[in-house]
Amino acid sequence: MSDTEGFDTSVPPSGEGCADCLDGASPGWWVHLRRCAQCGHIGCCDTSPGQHATAHHDATGHPVIQSFEPGEDWCFDYRTGGFAYGPALAPPTSHPRDQSVPGPADRIPADWQDQLH
Template sequence: MSTCDHLAHAQDPAPRTPEGCEECLATGGRWVHLRKCLSCGHVGCCDSSPNKHATAHFSQEGHPVVASFEPGENWRWCYVDNLLG
């Protein structure tokens, strides 16, 4: 499996909004699945969700790695290198 420095050095900060997507909670939006930013703990909704807040967070902040924030899942994704870890 390929790897990248972003995945290798990703942290595991506490989630900023453990109850769901930060932006959807603020606006009354809905999500399908959740992703947690491994740079700052932002919790955003996945690209199958209407607002795609996790990807929007990457686009705005440049934080490269997210992890699934779904129970029982423990994968990570690097936006920069398009790699699953």
């Protein structure tokens, strides 16, 4: 396995938020965002109720995600269950700094902390 296996540096992120939550998948909001290093799909983290980043991995087999949070550049490799290093991905490398966390702001339920994993 090479250091770049599971990375495609030419693919931009799919958007600024969890593609599944924004497309109507339940519950429609997230805590933190993760980016598939292979196809750019933005999904929500495993703390989020939807856990769409891991669901994307399970459905596609794409092996590596990168944090899509401002100031973070770590990657996680599902194959090893550990942190990974790889090449820089196509910009942007995070959601906008002024985007709410959790988000999107208009979908966060009052009891959101009770719904975390």
